[in-house]
Amino acid sequence: MLSKNVGLREDHLAVIILDQSALPNTTNYLELETAEQMYEAIQTLKIRGAPAIGICAGYCLYVLAVHSARGSFNYIRFYKELQQYADYLAAARPTAVNLSWALNRMLRQVKQNPDLSLPNLLHLLYDEALQIHKEDIAMCQAISQYGLQLLHDGMGILTHCNAGPLATSRYGTALGPLLLAKERGMELRVFADETRPLLQGARLTTYELQQAGIDVTLICDNMAAQVMKNGWVDACFVGCDRVAMNGDTANKIGTSGIAILAKYYNIPFYVLGPSSTIDYACNSGEEIVIELRDPQEIREKFYKQPMAPTDVKCYNPAFDVTNHELITAIITEKGICRPPFCQSLATLFE
Numbered sequence: 001m002l003s004k005n006v007g008l009r010e011d012h013l014a015v016i017i018l019d020q021s022a023l024p025n026t027t028n029y030l031e032l033e034t035a036e037q038m039y040e041a042i043q044t045l046k047i048r049g050a051p052a053i054g055i056c057a058g059y060c061l062y063v064l065a066v067h068s069a070r071g072s073f074n075y076i077r078f079y080k081e082l083q084q085y086a087d088y089l090a091a092a093r094p095t096a097v098n099l100s101w102a103l104n105r106m107l108r109q110v111k112q113n114p115d116l117s118l119p120n121l122l123h124l125l126y127d128e129a130l131q132i133h134k135e136d137i138a139m140c141q142a143i144s145q146y147g148l149q150l151l152h153d154g155m156g157i158l159t160h161c162n163a164g165p166l167a168t169s170r171y172g173t174a175l176g177p178l179l180l181a182k183e184r185g186m187e188l189r190v191f192a193d194e195t196r197p198l199l200q201g202a203r204l205t206t207y208e209l210q211q212a213g214i215d216v217t218l219i220c221d222n223m224a225a226q227v228m229k230n231g232w233v234d235a236c237f238v239g240c241d242r243v244a245m246n247g248d249t250a251n252k253i254g255t256s257g258i259a260i261l262a263k264y265y266n267i268p269f270y271v272l273g274p275s276s277t278i279d280y281a282c283n284s285g286e287e288i289v290i291e292l293r294d295p296q297e298i299r300e301k302f303y304k305q306p307m308a309p310t311d312v313k314c315y316n317p318a319f320d321v322t323n324h325e326l327i328t329a330i331i332t333e334k335g336i337c338r339p340p341f342c343q344s345l346a347t348l349f350e
């Protein structure tokens with residue numbers, strides 16, 4: 001496997017993922033063979049983080065193509081079947097654009113080559129899935145290098161959710177520069193929001209940073225203002241799930257609150273993400289569909305017993321949109337975009 005979180009089984013009949021929902025207590029690998037298993041793994045965040053979902057989706061469509069190529073081959077039927085699988089998987093999580101982006105890349109290979117034999121089509125799909133994975137490794141490496149320019153020894157960084165190697169391929173986006181800084185001998189103090197309700201910050205970010213030997217302190221989401229007021233935060237580094245062309249950014253629920261606090265305390269707020277997370281068809285955050293999740297995640301998940309009346313109404317959006325006016329810069333693999341983002345993003349990604 002190119003990275004430890006996602007890859008192909010040797011016989012190419014299953015996608016292998018590291019089950020992130022069981023971390024940090026259990027390191028468990030799962031094999032996904034059917035579309036239903038793949039959908040469930042994405043929907044329940046066994047594989048999560050926008051880039052990792054995209055990489056996984058590429059492998060999923062390839063594996064499903066290998067399975068559906070087992071009967072007699074008919075190009076139109078083959079393409080239609082893959083299209084149906086792609087639509088099905090894309091519905092597992094609507095906000096992170098990387099999912100539909102990767103599925104569309106895979107489908108395009110089949111659409112553009114109606115005259116190829118089945119073995120050649122499968123080869124193309126395999127290469128494309130691998131390419132999506134390799135590109136992510138390279139993009140995260142470049143993002144980490146650019147992000148490093150914003151850091152210096154002794155800085156305090158606040159991060160939200162998890163945008164490390166688990167959420168991507170090998171380096172991470174928001175955590176990439178921090179890991180690189182550590183490799184270069186820089187000492188940072190990182191504050192990780194626990195990230196209610198699914199605790200990606202507590203379970204995954206602290207785990208990844210501790211493993212790297214970085215000084216990390218876990219805080220509840222509602223403690224960020226206090227930590228900022230104490231003067232402990234010099235910059236905020238967060239990932240992204242979909243960036244509109246005006247810079248509005250969807251990321252894990254709670255991100256926009258952190259950005260508002262950062263503005264109040266005059267702390268730079270950086271969004272880090274690869275071009276696969278930029279939605280060129282989306283003009284502003286207004287157009288971004290926000291995933292709504294099961295109330296059970298708020299009422300009882302992770303508690304020994306329900307911590308709210310079992311029938312209490314809950315609102316459980318998985319993401320929010322941070323207004324571009326609150327973002328100091330968006331760090332991509334091609335460079336650092338500064339406001340006005342409608343110009344800087346368009347120039348970098350023409």
Ligand code: MRU
Nearest residue numbers: 048049050161163167239240252
């Ligand atoms: O619901 P999740 O855990 O998939 O949400 C993840 C995030 O919001 C991350 O910050 C984002 O995907 C960037 S990961 C490099």
